[in-house]
Amino acid sequence: xxxxxxxxxxxxxxxxxxxxxxxxxxxxxxxxxxxxxxxxxxxxxxxxxxxxxxxxxxxxxxxxxxxxxxxxxxxxxxxxxxxxxxxxxxxxxxxxxxxxxxxxxxxxxxxxxxxxxxxxxxxxxxxxxxxxxxxxxxxxxxxxxxxxxxxxxxxxxxxxxxxxxxxxxxxxxxxxxxxxxxxxxxxxxxxxxxxxxxxxxxxxxxxxxxxxxxxxxxxxxxxxxxxxxxxxxxxxxxxxxxxxxxxxxxxxxxxxxxxxxxxxxxxxxxxxxxxxxxxxxxxxxxxxxxxxxxxxxxxxxxxxxxxxxxxxxxxxxxxxxxxxxxxxxxxxxxxxxxxxxxxxxxxxxxxxxxxxxxxxxxxxxxxxxxxxxxxxxxxxxxxxxxxxxxxxxxxxxxxxxxxxxxxxxxxxxxxxxxxxxxxxxxxxxxxxxxxxxxxxxxxxxxxxxxxxxxxxxxxxxxxxxxxx
Numbered sequence: 001x002x003x004x005x006x007x008x009x010x011x012x013x014x015x016x017x018x019x020x021x022x023x024x025x026x027x028x029x030x031x032x033x034x035x036x037x038x039x040x041x042x043x044x045x046x047x048x049x050x051x052x053x054x055x056x057x058x059x060x061x062x063x064x065x066x067x068x069x070x071x072x073x074x075x076x077x078x079x080x081x082x083x084x085x086x087x088x089x090x091x092x093x094x095x096x097x098x099x100x101x102x103x104x105x106x107x108x109x110x111x112x113x114x115x116x117x118x119x120x121x122x123x124x125x126x127x128x129x130x131x132x133x134x135x136x137x138x139x140x141x142x143x144x145x146x147x148x149x150x151x152x153x154x155x156x157x158x159x160x161x162x163x164x165x166x167x168x169x170x171x172x173x174x175x176x177x178x179x180x181x182x183x184x185x186x187x188x189x190x191x192x193x194x195x196x197x198x199x200x201x202x203x204x205x206x207x208x209x210x211x212x213x214x215x216x217x218x219x220x221x222x223x224x225x226x227x228x229x230x231x232x233x234x235x236x237x238x239x240x241x242x243x244x245x246x247x248x249x250x251x252x253x254x255x256x257x258x259x260x261x262x263x264x265x266x267x268x269x270x271x272x273x274x275x276x277x278x279x280x281x282x283x284x285x286x287x288x289x290x291x292x293x294x295x296x297x298x299x300x301x302x303x304x305x306x307x308x309x310x311x312x313x314x315x316x317x318x319x320x321x322x323x324x325x326x327x328x329x330x331x332x333x334x335x336x337x338x339x340x341x342x343x344x345x346x347x348x349x350x351x352x353x354x355x356x357x358x359x360x361x362x363x364x365x366x367x368x369x370x371x372x373x374x375x376x377x378x379x380x381x382x383x384x385x386x387x388x389x390x391x392x393x394x395x396x397x398x399x400x401x402x403x404x405x406x407x408x409x410x411x412x413x414x415x416x417x418x419x420x421x422x423x424x425x426x427x428x429x430x431x432x433x434x435x436x437x438x439x440x441x442x443x444x445x446x447x448x449x450x451x452x453x454x455x456x457x458x459x460x461x462x463x464x465x466x467x468x
Contacts, residue, residue, distance in 0.1 A: 021174055041120065045138060047078065048150045051083070055096070065095065081153055081154045083097070084097040084150075084153065086149050088146050090109075090110050113137060118136065263290050263294075267287060269283070270283060300429040303363075304415065304436070314356075314360065316357060318354070319353065321354050321386065322347040324361060325345070325347065328362065335373050340378055341376055341380055354461040356441055360441075361461065365397075367431065367433055368434060368459075373399075381398070381454075383396075384396070392443075392462060394460050395458070395461065397456070400454040401455060409447055409448075412431050416432075438459055441461070441462075443462070445458070
C-alpha cells in the first residue's frame with residue numbers, strides 16, 4: 001500500500017516537473033521572439049529614414065532610380081528582409097520593389113498608416129512554405145501628406161519555426177533526462193532508502209511495544225546511519241529507564257516491607273499475648289518509630305516524584321540561613337547525642353541572609369545533616385560552616401566519616417543509591433531530594449572527600465546582601 005502511494009507521488013512529481021518545464025519553455029520562447037521583433041522594428045524605423053530620403057530625392061529628380069534601388073538593396077541586406085514600396089492606395093510600386101508582394105493591405109490598415117505612421121501584421125508566404133512572414137510598414141509623407149509606405153517583409157518566421165523546433169526538441173530531451181534521472185533516483189531510493197525505512201520502522205515498533213533490547217544494525221556508509229544511531233540510543237535509554245523503574249519498584253517494595261513487617265510482627269505478638277505486659281509499652285514505642293520511618297519514606301517518595309515532575313513552585317524570601325542551621329541542629333539533638341558526636345559551628349553572623357525558599361532549604365539541611373549523622377564515626381565531628389562569596393553564600397557540612405569512593409561521588413545523588421560497603425541504613429532518597437531542590441533554585445550542590453579525614457557536602461545560595 002505504502003509502495004503504491006509512493007509510486008503515485010513519484011508520477012505526480014514527474015508530471016508536475018514536465019508542466020513546469022513546458023511553462024518555462026513557452027514563456028521563454030515568447031519572450032525571446034518578442035524581444036527580437038522589437039529590436040527589428042527599431043532597426044526598420046532607423047533604416048527607413050534613409051530610404052524615405054532617397055525616394056524623395058528620386059521624385060524630385062535629385063537622384064537616379066538605380067541609386068534608390070541600391071539604397072533599398074543595402075537596407076535589405078542589413079536588415080535581412082525584403083522591402084516593397086506601396087503608394088497611398090496600397091498598390092505596389094513595381095519600379096522600386098525588388099519582388100512582388102503577396103500581401104494586400106486592407107482599407108483599415110491603410111487608414112492606420114495615415115494616422116499611426118506604422119503598422120505590423122503577420123502573414124503566410126507561399127514561397128517559404130506558408131511559414132510566418134512578419135510585415136512592418138512605415139508611412140512616407142510629402143508635406144504632411146500620405147503618399148505611400150515602406151514595407152519591410154521579415155522572413156525570420158522560418159528562423160522562428162526552426163528555433164521553435166529546436167526549443168521543442170530541447171524541452172523533450174530535458175524532460176526525458178529529468179524523468180530518467182528521477183526514475184533512477186526512485187529505484188535507488190526504493191532499494192536503499194525506502195526498504196531500509198520500512199525495516200527501521202518495523203524495528204522501532206518492536207522497541208515501542210517493549211522489546212527494549214532490540215538494536216538496529218548500523219553498517220558502514222549507511223545512508224540512514226544517524227537516524228539508526230539515534231533510535232538505538234533511544235532504545236538504550238528506554239532500556240535503562242525500564243531497568244531503573246523495576247529497580248525503583250523493588251527498592252520501594254523492600255523499604256516499605258521492612259517497617260510493615262516489623263509493625264505487623266510486634267502488633268500480632270501483643271494481640272496474641274506473647275509479649276509480657278510490662279514490655280508492651282517498649283514494643284509500642286518500636287511500632288511508633290517504624291510508623292514514623294514509614295511515614296518519612298512515603299513523604300520522601302511523594303516529594304521526590306513532585307520534584308521530578310517539575311510541579312514545584314518556589315516561595316522565595318529573605319531569611320537567615322544560620323538560624324535555619326541552628327533549628328535543624330536542635331531538632332537532631334537526640335540523634336547527635338546518641339552517637340556522641342561533637343558539632344562545630346563556624347557561621348557568618350554578619351551576613352547570613354539569603355534569598356531562597358526557606359522550607360526547601362530547611363529540608364536540604366535536614367537531609368544532609370541526617371546523612372552526616374548516619375555516616376560519622378562514633379565520637380566523631382560534624383562541622384557546619386558558612387562562607388560569604390561575592391554574591392553567594394556557601395554552606396559546608398563536614399562529617400568525619402568514611403570517604404566516598406570516586407566512582408560513587410556522582411551516583412550518591414541518584415534515587416535509592418546505596419553504597420553496599422557502608423553499614424549505615426539509608427533509603428537513598430534524601431540526597432536525591434537535595435539535588436532536585438538545589439536545581440530548582442539554580443544553585444550548585446556537590447560532595448568532596450577531605451583527604452582521609454571525612455566528607456564535605458557543599459551547596460551555595462544567593463546572598464541577599466542584607467546586613468543584620
